[in-house]
Amino acid sequence: MKNLKGIFSALLVSFNEDGTINEKGLRQIIRHNIDKMKVDGLYVGGSTGENFMLSTEEKKEIFRIAKDEAGDAIALIAQVGSVNLKEAVELGKYATELGYDSLSAVTPFYYKFSFPEIKNFYETIIRETGSPMIVYSIPFLTGVNIGVAQFAELFENPKIIGVKFTAGDFYLLERLRKAFPNHLIYAGFDEMMLPATVLGVDGAIGSTFNVNGVRARQIFELAQQGKIKEAFEIQNVTNDLIEGILGNGLYQTIKGLLEEEGVQAGYCREPMTKSLTDAQKKVVKELKAKFL
Ligand code: NGF
Numbered sequence: 652m653k654n655l656k657g658i659f660s661a662l663l664v665s666f667n668e669d670g671t672i673n674e675k676g677l678r679q680i681i682r683h684n685i686d687k688m689k690v691d692g693l694y695v696g697g698s699t700g701e702n703f704m705l706s707t708e709e710k711k712e713i714f715r716i717a718k719d720e721a722g723d724a725i726a727l728i729a730q731v732g733s734v735n736l737k738e739a740v741e742l743g744k745y746a747t748e749l750g751y752d753s754l755s756a757v758t759p760f761y762y763k764f765s766f767p768e769i770k771n772f773y774e775t776i777i778r779e780t781g782s783p784m785i786v787y788s789i790p791f792l793t794g795v796n797i798g799v800a801q802f803a804e805l806f807e808n809p810k811i812i813g814v815k816f817t818a819g820d821f822y823l824l825e826r827l828r829k830a831f832p833n834h835l836i837y838a839g840f841d842e843m844m845l846p847a848t849v850l851g852v853d854g855a856i857g858s859t860f861n862v863n864g865v866r867a868r869q870i871f872e873l874a875q876q877g878k879i880k881e882a883f884e885i886q887n888v889t890n891d892l893i894e895g896i897l898g899n900g901l902y903q904t905i906k907g908l909l910e911e912e913g914v915q916a917g918y919c920r921e922p923m924t925k926s927l928t929d930a931q932k933k934v935v936k937e938l939k940a941k942f943l
Pocket of ligand 1: 661694697698699700817839840841842857859893897901
């Protein structure tokens with residue numbers, strides 16, 4: 652297994668206007684991440700990949716293309732979580748056979764699953780695939796909050812190697828870091844990367860790294876070296892960019908920025924708004940001029 656620490660782009664997926672996967676564009680996004688953003692790895696099939704709007708076959712297709720394009724150049728994590736456990740297992744088996752370095756799965760959502768049900772969800776995927784697993788905790792979207800005692804129960808399974816922590820609860824992050832010094836913890840909010848790194852995360856997984864990966868690494872490495880003032884300055888610039896992205900449409904704007912870089916990032920998948928208005932395209936050009 653590769654080193655799973657460091658900077659991971661949450662991979663965007665290029666779609667054609669009719670919603671089908673644009674393979675050429677997807678390969679270009681992957682290359683851009685490897686060659687220009689110099690990321691340590693890709694998180695494939697996450698929120699940023701518009702994953703929860705796709706069919707099982709489309710999810711597999713994206714896993715296949717990402718592995719084929721990236722090869723062994725960087726680490727690859729496959730997000731296989733789904734409220735359909737059978738689908739999660741099927742995707743987990745597929746990504747494992749393709750040679751992904753780890754699986755990850757979002758906590759099952761929509762229904763109010765009990766903790767034993769959530770634990771069974773992870774243990775079933777692990778038992779069926781034999782792969783390592785990173786819990787994807789994103790309470791603001793799933794409504795699922797997992798505390799220190801519950802993480803301790805999950806981490807009793809040696810295959811559960813870490814958590815992608817997409818939350819702003821830094822008290823919980825500090826408690827987790829202290830309680831589990833040997834598990835991988837990834838920061839999930841790019842705009843809070845500096846404080847998360849000060850609290851000792853092992854890496855970060857983010858959507859904006861597709862266009863801002865170089866700055867993300869600088870923040871991460873400077874903070875690890877204790878150069879907080881320097882890291883803070885780069886986080887400030889990063890957050891000016893992120894504020895612009897969030898105010899203009901998250902994934903559409905990152906795709907627009909990639910298009911400005913010559914990458915066919917394409918459309919978003921409905922029911923998300925497929926593309927930017929002319930006014931939003933103007934903002935993209937301003938963001939590119941200022942930040943890229
Ligand atoms: O896009 C979201 C959800 N969060 C991402 C990241 O945590 C998601 C984050 O980078 C992810 O890794 C994935 O599953 O694809 C934000 O987009 C960023 O911090 C801006 O808020 O909201």
